[in-house]
Amino acid sequence: MRHQGGLIRRMLRTLSGHGGWLPGLLLAAGCLALPAVGLAAEGATAGPTEYRDIPGIGSRNLVWIIAQLHLLLAGFVLGVPIFAWLCEVVGWKTGEKRYDKLAKEFTKLLTSSYATTALFGGILLFLLVAFYPKLMNYLTDIFFPSFIVYCLLFLLETATLYLYWYGWDAMQDGGKKTFHIFLGLLLNVFAFFIMIVPNSWATFQASPVVIAEGTDLQRAWAATWNPTWWPVNIHRLIANVVLGGYICGAYAGIRYLSARTPEDRDHYDWMGYVGNFIGVFGLLPLPFAGYWLMREIYQYNQQMGITLMGGFLSWLFILQAMLIGVLFLGSNYYFWLGITHRIPGSEMRYRKPIMTMLVILLLCLGVWMTPHSLVASLEEARKMGGTHHPLLGVFGVMSAKMTVSNLMILVTFMSFIMYWRAGKEETAGWAKAAKALMSGLLVVAGIAVVVLGVWGYFVPAIVRINYFSTSQVLIVLFVMLTITPLTALLLKSAKTTTEMVWGRMPPRAGYALVLNAIMVILLMTLMGYARSSSRVHWHIYGVMRDSSQYAYSPALGYAAAFMALNTFCFCMLVAFIFWVATMGDKAKAGHGGKGELPHGMPAMAGGSSALDAPETRKF
């Protein structure tokens, strides 16, 4: 116990370098978590304490909730700066002030959301130290050098955030703006490293690399650079962009639904569009990062891969398919609503392609959600000759699922391009050839993906995984990387035939945005459970066994209840953060009247609202 006390003191000393507010928050978190420390210590008489429990909810469940909320908040505070910085760069490059204003609106959220994230991080740390002293002691021994790096990164991140936020208005012109953009980049670079350092602790638990010899630094470095570290880093980075985009979309959706003036409707309609755009931008490459992660897991340990994809967690991937499918449908639906409501006269023109894309998406979703083994009674299974349906069983295998997921990405990409080009007429001399090339590419890519998928049934699994699935991914990536810059080039000289009209979206568009955000959050909670459960009864896979009473992974239904609860709590926390951040502005707007906020600009927006004249607010 003396050793544990020393650990806590050491952590407190280390954390005290965060600046004035953070230690205070952590101490508050510690006070909140203190009752847990003294509760139900196990094995207190026979040597050092390995576990402690808390009556009622149980230590594992409490850590589950707090860890999930901390992780979601962390995703939010890392995703928002990426989102904000991208908007700021677009505003800087195009000269459209509304992007700058949007970026500032979201950066404003960062100060309060950072504090909330740190608070939950502090609570989590204290709970972990209290409930899992043996595990935390082991992890501290391995990762102590990276704890120091983590604290330093926090200091740098905090200082950069202060400069970035408080210097916004002061750094608006010329070289100062360039420096501000650089600060935003720096903020994201530090945030990226802040994300990947704890990722190493979490991925080490799933795919540990332990070396017995060497210095502390060498041991820490070997443990950090474990097989799943980089796949998780990349996956989380992209997922954070997606989360940031969709949360922005959901916020805009809610504000749009409750907007009372046409100006507010215009603004929040546009904000929803930007959020959805950035969310989809990140969503398209996300499955590829997920595929890479699963490949690395299989390479590291086949049993772990099978536990995930073919073992007790296999039904989880049907749920994942459902959530991703709804997310793809929701994102496309929002695009389609945008085309038909924001571009007058386009409803009939795009009806056919939209219907075609909808049918393809639904068919793909149906295939993706088809399980490998069906839930069947003994009699039904006997009639089918096993749990594999004679027809549907064909769709339950990876070859089919890889094919449809790639097709769904292609269809969503088409929606994205269709929306981008809607209401514009290309004037470049080479426009016809470029459009023919793009159409040809899409068709050939679609056919190639299907052919490879069907062919995949007739080759050994190793050939399919190593060559066919990889080729499908590369084909779709190639299409996206070719058509996106080509479209951007084409539209540079295009003339606008029909102006987009903001604020005309039906209320269901707002709900679609909320739905998309819920899907992303649920997906994060679901895959967090998958990642944690893949270690089965190990704290550190193959190294430190979980010998507590909670050394089991609960069934999916029980876990889903927690996922839903965590998602709801996170949404309420984010709503609270938005509410707190806008409270002052609302009061200011109330006192100052519309004179301070011309054109009904949102109360939350920071300064420079006067720069955003209505005529400039066209896309």
Add this chain to the structure above:
Amino acid sequence: MSEVVKLQLIGLSVVGFGIVILLFVRAQFARVIGFVSIVLGLFSLVALAVPQMASLPPAEEKFDIATVKTPTDMAAIGQKIFFSKGQCALCHSIGPSESARCPDLKGIGAKLSREFIFESLTQPQAYIYLDYRHEGLPKEYPARMPYINKNPIGLSKNEILSVIAFLQQMSGEPISVNPSELEVPGQAPAAPVKAAESAPVAVAQAH
């Protein structure tokens, strides 16, 4: 009332709560909460509709050597280990199976000697397989089999011998493993199994 039924009732109540809000409340934020409740409730209900499988830690087979009198006793213990702590059934099947990812072990006890099986379990990389499924020269690849005597599976020698006894028994072969080979905790180990620890790397063919 089972836990699943209780959770289903909670899920239905959450959906119902959301529907009531959407029907009777006008405030937009409350309506959004109602909508979110419906989505989360439906998600929980779908998750409760699929097979509910918890992953329990493998049961530790009590190896009371005094009670193991015959090779058949060892095979009975080996069968339990095969399907639990050993995790063999995660990848292998006994008989043809569509879901098995690794070789079918039906009759393996008749095809392979106990020494070979022991070595395959404890030194899976000792044999380099040749893959003829490509054009040109066959490619060499080591088995993807994990080390059964090391973590995360970590079977003891007694447990491995019992699994071998089970594999031989289910292949209809006489069990060549004898209870006298079992190591009694705290005593000097019995004569080692004749595993080809120092044998040169052999090459088997995989067609």
